[in-house]
Amino acid sequence: MKNMTESEYRQLVEEYSDMVTRLCVVHTxxxxxxxxxxxxxxxxxxxxxxxxVCQTRKRGSSEWLSTNAGVFCGIV
Known part of the structure; x- marks a missing residue:
């Protein structure tokens, strides 16, 4: 299993920042x-x-982040 690098982390933040923000605003x-x-x-x-990194590859980054946004916003 390959570890996520800082560069990969930054790329996920950049790519999904708006989606996670919208989900959090809608749900909170x-x-x-x-x-x-x-x-x-x-x-x-x-x-x-x-x-x-293993979980995001299996489920897709968008799904992993959406699920965790729901958890932290108290909707799951």
Whole structure:
């Protein structure tokens, strides 16, 4: 299993930042809570770089990030 590099992490943040922001705003109802949710999603991805790269490849980055946005926004 290949570990996620910092470059790959940055690419995921750049590619999915808007999607995660929108999901968090929609589900929290306000921008302040959405910011916290957004930070938690990408922090979790950063903390789990080894495990996350495997999960994002199996499920797709969009699905992994959407699921975790839902978890942190309290909708799952």
């Amino acid at each position: 109802g306000n921008f302040s809570d959405a910011e916290d949710c957004y930070q938690n999603v990408f922090f979790k991805l950063f903390k789990q770089m080894k495990k996350a």
